Amino acid sequence: MEQGALKQILILSGGFLGLLFLMNWGAQQSLLQHDAGKDGAETATNYFAGKTIEWIIPFKEGGGGDTWARFNAPFFQRHIPGNPILMINNIPGGGSIKGANLFAEKVKPDGIMILGTSGTTQMPYLLDDPRVRYNYENYKPIMAYPTGGVVYCSPSLGIQSAADIGKLMEVPLKYASQGPTSLDVVPMFSFDLLGLDVQAVFGFRGRGAGRLAFERGEVLIDYQTSSAYLKNVVPMVESGEAIPLFSFGALDENGALIRDPSFPDLPHFGEVYEQLGFQKEGIQWDTWFAFMAAGFGGMKLLLTPHETPDEIVEQFRIAITAMKQDPEYQEKKVKALGLYEQSIGLKAQKIFDLATKVGTAEKNYMKQWLRDTYDLNI
C-alpha cells in the first residue's frame, strides 16, 4: 500500500469516527443535563420529559398484538406526564419468543423499555419451551387487557346451539390450527374435554386463515377472538352460515369464570361442560381454567421489570387513566379493540397473576396431554 493512501485512510477514518463519537457523546450529555436540571420534587412528575420510551412488540406489523399497541400508543403518549416520545419497536420471530427474549436481555428497571406480550407469548413460557429466556416472575404489569373467544360451527352439522352439542359426539371433525404450542391449545383442549372428536390440522397462518377454511367448508368447527368474531362471524351467524356454540368466558374481579360481557347470550365453556354432566373441579378443569386465563384472561399485558420504582409505574398509570377518559379514545376504542377494559393497578396485577402463574400439576397435565395427543416432545 502506498504511504499516501494509508495516510488518507487514517486521517479520514479518524476524523469521521471522531465526529460520530462526538455526536453520540453530545446526545448523551444533553440527556444527562436534562436529568440533572431537575430537583428531587420534580423528578417524579417530570421523569419522562425529553425521553424516548421504547415499546417492544414481539409481533409483526399488522397483527392483533401490533394493532393493540399501535391503537393505544398515541393516546398513551399524549397523557404520559412530561410528554416523552413513545416508539413502537416490532421484533417478530419464533412466535414472539425472539422479541420477549431480547427484552429480557436488554431491559433496565427505568421504564424506558416496556414489553407488550400476548397469550401467544405466555404459552411457550408456561409449557417450558427451551427457547424461552424470559421470566414473567421478573416483571410486573403496567396494563392488562383481557379478550374472549367464541367457538362456532357449521349449520350442516344439524345442531342449533350448544344445547345440542351432545349430538356432535360421534361426528369426526377437523380444526384448522396454527400449531400445538400456540394459543390454539385452549380451544383444542376444550374440544377434548367436551369429548368431541376433533382432529387438528396444523400449518395455518393466523386465525384469519382458519376462518377462511371454515368459510370454504374445509373445517366445520372454528373459534375466533372477540373482535374478529364480531366483525367477520356475526354476519355469517345472521345469514345462517354459522352457529355460535359457546364462549371461553371471562374472569370477574375475584377471578371467577363468568359469561363474556361481549356475548351475554352465549353460554361459557364451563356451562357447557356442566351440561354434559362433568364437574367443574379436578385436574382437567383446573388445567383448562389455568390455560384459559393465560391465553384469554390476560391476552395482552404491558410489562416492566419488577424492580422498576413505583413512582415511574405511577406515571404510566396516570397516563392510562387519562387515556381511558379521552373522548376520542372512547369513541374509537370499541371499534378497534372491542368491549373489554384496559386494567391497571390491582386489577391488572390480578389478571397478570392468573395469566402467568400456573401450578406445576396443571402444567404437567397439559404437557402430558400434548405429548399424548400430538406426539409432541416437550
Add this chain to the structure above:
Amino acid sequence: MIDLVLQAFTTLFDPAHFGYLMLGVLLGLVIGVFPGLGGIAGLSLLLPFLYGMDEVSALATLVGLVAVIPTSATFTSILMGIPGSSSSQATVLDGFPLAKQGKASRALGAAFSSSLFGGLFGAIILTFFVQIARPMILLFGSAELFMLALFGLSMVGSLSGKSLTKGILACGFGILVGSIGAAPATGEFRMIFGINYLYDGLPLVVIALSIFAFPEISELFRKGSSISEGAELGKGGWLDGVKDLIKNKWLAIRCAGIGTIVGAIPGMGGSVVDWIAYGHVVQSSKDKSKFGKGDIRGVIAPESANNAKEGGALMPTLLFGIPGSGSMAVFLGGMVLIGIEAGPSMVTTDVDLTYTIIWSLAIANVLGAGLSLFLAGPISQLTRVKFSLLAPFMIMVISFAAFQATKDMTDLWMLLIFGVIGTFMKRFGWSRPAFLIGFVLATQAESYLNMSVQFYGWEMFIRPGVIIIMVLSLISIYFSRKGSVDENAELMEKESTQQLTIGPQLAFLLLILAFILVAIFDSNQQSFLGGIFPLAIAAAILPFGLYLAWVFIRGKKTHSAVFDAEQAVEEGTYKASWLEPMLWIGGLYVVSSLIGFIPAIVLFMVSFFTLKAKTNMLKTALLTAGGVGVLLLFGYFLNLEFPSGILLT
C-alpha cells in the same frame, strides 16, 4: 354499480383527497427506492399523522403509500440488479442486463409504463370482480393452493437453463433451504444446527439479495468498469420503453390479469406473481434467445403483473380481513387504526368505500409511475458511474436492506454465505431463478399439501379447480420443453472444452450433495409428518446430483451441464480475484460485529474509495459523508436500527 363508481370518482378528485393521495405516493416512492424498506417503514412514519385525519384522507394517504412501493422498487432492480422488493425479483433477470447494455432508461421506461398499465388494468378488473370476489376466493381451497404452488414450480422448466438436470437440482436445493425452520405440519424444527436465527427459516429478502445482487456486485467489482459496459447511454430513451409496451400490449394485458388473480388468492403471497408472469412470457414467446440477456419483454411481464397484484391483494384484505401480501398487512393495520372494519360489509353497505379504495389505488399507480418515468432518464446516468465509486454504496444498501429482515447481525452473515453460494451458482451456470422459486414455494407447497391430504385425501384430484390448474401446469411444462432461459448461452458457445478444468464445478456439486445428505439425515430425526416433505424432495433430487457427479468425474466436457464462466471469459476481463469482493464484504461484517455497522461502513468507504477508486482526500470525505449521512437520516426519520458491535454500541 355505475353510480357508485362515479361517486367514488367524485370523492377521488376532491382536491383534499387528491392531495393526501399525492402525499402518500411521494412518501411511498422515497421509501420504496431503498431496498428492504417497504410499507412497514412507511406506515411507522405515517402513523402519527393518521390520527386527526378524516377517514377518506387517511385512507387515501395509506393507499398512495402502499400502491407505489413496487413501482419505485424497480429502480434498483433494473439499475443495480438489486431486487428492490419481493415482487420485483424477476425484473432483475432482463432489466439489469439491459442496464449493462446502456439501455437503462429504455428498460425503466418500459417498466414504469407497464406498472402504470398493470395498476390501471387491475383496477378495471376489480371494479367488475368485487361483487363476485367472495365466492370466487372461496373456491380456492387448500388443494387448489397446493396445485398453484406446483404450477409455480412448473415455471422452473423454462428458467433452468441449458441443462435441465442442473435446473431441477437448483430448484430442489432451493426447496430444501426453504424448508429450514419450523415444519408446517408439526412445528418441529428442521436443520437449524442449533442456530436460533434459523427457527423462523431464512428471510426471503436476505436470500433474494444474496442470490441476485451479491453475485452481480462481486462481478462488477472484479471487472472494475461502470454498470453500462462502455455502451452509449442515450441509445433508446424512456419513450422507447413506452413504445415497447405498446408493441407488447397483449402480453401486458395477460400479465396484469395473472397479477390480479394470483394477488387475489389469499395464501399465495406476492413473491411468486412476478415469476409466474416471467415464466409465462418465456413460454409464450417464439424467440426465446434474448431472455436473461436483456429482452424488454422480460421487464414488461413482471412489472405489469406486480402492480396489478396489489389491486388483487386488496380483495382478501377488504372482504375477509386477511391480508393478501406483506404490504396489505400494513394496510389492514392502518384500516383498523382509522376505524374501518374489513369484512363482508365491504361489498354491501360499504361498497362505495371499496370502490374509492380501488380507484385510489389506480390513480396512485398513475401518479407514482408518471413521476418515476419523469425521473427515469436522469437516474439512468448512475449506470455510467465508475463502479469503484458506486460499489460501496451498493454494498451499504444491500447490507442495510438485509438487516431490515430480522434486525439481527446474522442477517448479514447469511447474506455473505448465500452470496458466496449465489456467486458460484452464477459462475457454474446453475439457474438462480430456479433456486429462488423453489425457496419461495417450499413452505406453501408443504403446508398446503399437508392440509389437502388431511382434508380431502385422494378426493383432492377430482376437484374441478385442481384439475384445471393441473392441466395448466402440464401445458406450462410442455411449453417449457421448447426452450429455456440461460443467461450464459453466449459464453457457453465460446467455451473451449479442451482446456477446461472440471475440478471447481465438481467441488461445488459435492457441496450441494453434502447438503442433500444432511437434509436426508435431518428428516429421519423428525416425526413422519415433520420430515416427509424434505425427505421426499431430497430423495427425488439425489439421483440427479449423482448423475451430474458421474458426468463430471468421467470428464465429459462436451456435456451441456459442464460450464465454468471463469474459464470461458476472455482473459483480462477480471481485474481482481474472485475472493477479493468477498473479503471486502466479509471484512465489513467482521468489523461491524465488533464496532457496529455505522463506524464500520465509514471505515469501509474511506478505505475502498482511497484504495480502489483512488479518489483524493476531499472527494473521499464527501462521498463517505454523503453515503453515511443519507443512511443516518433514513434511520433517524424511520426509527431504524443498525447492527451494533460487541465492543461499542
